[in-house]
Amino acid sequence: MSTIRLLPGTGFVAALxxxxxxxxGGGRSGRLLLRLLSIAACAAAWxxxxxxxxxxxxxxxxxxxxxxxALAALWSLLQSPKLLQHLSSSVARVxxxxxxxxxxxxxxxxxxxxxxxxxxxxxPPLEVLRPIxxxxxxxxxxxxxxxxxVSMVFITFIGALFPILLNTVHGVEGVDPRLIASARSLGxxxxxxxxxxxxxxxxxxxxxxxxxxxxxxxxxxxxxxxISGQFGIGYYTxxxxxxxxxDQIVVGMLFIGIFGMGSSALVRKLGNALMPWYLPQGRxx
Amino acid sequence: MSAAIxxxxxxxxxxxxxxxxxxxxxxxEALQDVxxxxxxxxxxxxxxxxxxxxxxxxGALAGHLxxxxxGIRVDGxxxxxxxxERALVFQQHTLFPWQRVVDNVAFGxxxxxxxxxxxxxxxxxxxxxVGLEGFDRHYPAQLSGGMQQRVEIARVLINNPRVMLMxxxxxxxxxxxxxxxxxxxxxxxxxxxxxxxxxxxDIDEALFLADRILxxxxxxxxxxxxxxxxxERPRDARLVTSARFTALKRHCLDLLHPDGRHPVxxxxxxxxxxxxxxxxxxxx
Numbered sequence: 262m263s264t265i266r267l268l269p270g271t272g273f274v275a276a277l278x279x280x281x282x283x284x285x286g287g288g289r290s291g292r293l294l295l296r297l298l299s300i301a302a303c304a305a306a307w308x309x310x311x312x313x314x315x316x317x318x319x320x321x322x323x324x325x326x327x328x329x330x331a332l333a334a335l336w337s338l339l340q341s342p343k344l345l346q347h348l349s350s351s352v353a354r355v356x357x358x359x360x361x362x363x364x365x366x367x368x369x370x371x372x373x374x375x376x377x378x379x380x381x382x383x384x385p386p387l388e389v390l391r392p393i394x395x396x397x398x399x400x401x402x403x404x405x406x407x408x409x410x411v412s413m414v415f416i417t418f419i420g421a422l423f424p425i426l427l428n429t430v431h432g433v434e435g436v437d438p439r440l441i442a443s444a445r446s447l448g449x450x451x452x453x454x455x456x457x458x459x460x461x462x463x464x465x466x467x468x469x470x471x472x473x474x475x476x477x478x479x480x481x482x483x484x485x486x487x488i489s490g491q492f493g494i495g496y497y498t499x500x501x502x503x504x505x506x507x508d509q510i511v512v513g514m515l516f517i518g519i520f521g522m523g524s525s526a527l528v529r530k531l532g533n534a535l536m537p538w539y540l541p542q543g544r545x546x
Numbered sequence: 547m548s549a550a551i552x553x554x555x556x557x558x559x560x561x562x563x564x565x566x567x568x569x570x571x572x573x574x575e576a577l578q579d580v581x582x583x584x585x586x587x588x589x590x591x592x593x594x595x596x597x598x599x600x601x602x603x604x605g606a607l608a609g610h611l612x613x614x615x616x617g618i619r620v621d622g623x624x625x626x627x628x629x630x631e632r633a634l635v636f637q638q639h640t641l642f643p644w645q646r647v648v649d650n651v652a653f654g655x656x657x658x659x660x661x662x663x664x665x666x667x668x669x670x671x672x673x674x675x676v677g678l679e680g681f682d683r684h685y686p687a688q689l690s691g692g693m694q695q696r697v698e699i700a701r702v703l704i705n706n707p708r709v710m711l712m713x714x715x716x717x718x719x720x721x722x723x724x725x726x727x728x729x730x731x732x733x734x735x736x737x738x739x740x741x742x743x744x745x746x747x748d749i750d751e752a753l754f755l756a757d758r759i760l761x762x763x764x765x766x767x768x769x770x771x772x773x774x775x776x777x778e779r780p781r782d783a784r785l786v787t788s789a790r791f792t793a794l795k796r797h798c799l800d801l802l803h804p805d806g807r808h809p810v811x812x813x814x815x816x817x818x819x820x821x822x823x824x825x826x827x828x829x830x
Binding site for chain 1: 572579608609610627628630631632633634636638640643644645653654656659685687702703705816817818
């Protein structure tokens with residue numbers, strides 16, 4: 262073994278082992294590289310497992326499409342004129358459901374967080390509804406809403422509602438009572454306390470709820486688009502399953518994952534831009 | 547000093563004040579039959595160990611706690627709730643983290659409907675008074691503990707309070723900064739002559755600042771002695787080494803630690819009281 266050939270290798274491995282080194286020395290680009298490498302490594306492991314038809318008993322890759330096959334399916338979808346329609350229908354549904362959930366969730370959360378009376382009246386039924394999975398809502402959604410489009414939006418709404426609601430309640434209840442007392446001593450009435458203290462005080466928690474809610478809304482997309490339709494990424498995924506086109510399932514899953522991640526990050530970015538005073542505590546090194 | 551800062555002076559009368567805190571079986575008498583008066587423009591320190599009810603008394607003066615019996619009057623008017631005329635300063639600052647320093651200070655004027663430019667101009671004047679020119683664009687989290695308390699003082703002074711109620715405002719600062727802040731407070735008070743009721747368990751602090759000390763004792767909270775201080779003003783740090791200061795300090799030590807024993811440590815009560823904190827949900 263020659264030292265010369267080893268050196269760059271050890272350096273690279275050492276850097277991989279200590280992400281701290283990246284953060285301190287390499288900065289943002291170093292961490293980005295590490296993250297991309299992580300995704301690449303996962304894809305490589307997946308390719309290997311499906312190429313070798315790995316069978317571990319509990320889990321088997323015998324019928325799992327390989328990334329290369331998924332890439333081919335992705336390529337054909339990218340060239341299809343339907344892609345834009347799939348994406349735009351899905352984005353519109355998630356967006357409508359999310360906006361509705363944000364309005365309802367924040368409003369209810371503020372009321373429940375502020376008043377014990379509202380908490381006693383509103384929270385019990387909501388707590389009963391909360392554990393019900395989106396898929397169980399499908400029949401009722403179809404019965405309740407004459408338009409299948411609205412039924413689908415309702416499912417994405419249900420998906421986003423509870424994280425937003427609960428984080429808002431949590432944020433309102435977490436506002437320091439001393440800040441409220443101080444505002445009252447400085448001449449604030451009920452409405453001023455609400456607008457000047459409760460809302461901004463709960464804002465970081467609300468943004469967290471919105472960001473999680475955006476993710477869970479995408480999470481429910483396949484469920485929502487099972488209801489009907491001819492377009493939508495969830496519909497594309499579900500339809501691929503029914504016609505046993507497994508490569509396309511993977512492509513659909515990836516689209517949902519990427520769009521969900523992207524829109525969640527967008528919500529967080531927007532939130533942070535609106536709260537320049539809020540520095541995330543305890544940043545990881 | 548700017549002529550814009552004219553502060554009214556408030557006199558305080560407290561008569562047979564009793565305050566019970568807690569609910570049900572945990573209810574206890576935090577204050578028992580407390581009576582005293584404070585003259586307009588006077589600087590009074592309430593001195594006592596943790597749990598002696600001094601913060602409870604301050605909370606009642608601020609209007610955040612209800613008297614169980616007895617009453618409090620400021621300039622002859624009964625205290626019925628929080629009011630900008632009775633400013634409250636906590637041990638830990640209560641600045642809004644989401645507002646810049648200048649808007650925190652201007653908050654009281656915003657509540658009065660003063661236009662933004664005007665209230666920011668006044669806020670900058672007060673920041674200058676507490677020695678914080680040039681920090682108006684900072685957020686509270688970007689300031690040190692001592693600076694945050696200066697901003698807090700500027701924020702309550704903008705309302706021209708008759709009375710300033712201070713609950714161990716320098717208790718969380720390091721010794722060095724605390725000394726600086728004590729001198730600073732006296733300097734501000736010499737220019738803005740409001741009435742101050744200042745709570746502390748630090749004997750040196752009480753002796754250095756006050757015109758008069760009311761010594762409190764716990765279980766139930768009550769006033770056990772009144773000490774008038776006639777040290778000349780302006781006072782500076784040399785005072786604390788004078789013979790008379792030391793003698794009075796010994797006297798206070800004897801009052802607070804009879805038989806030389808240390809008092810049992812009790813949980814610190816908040817000026818909002820347990821009851822008030824829960825009640826605020828409805829009150830606000």
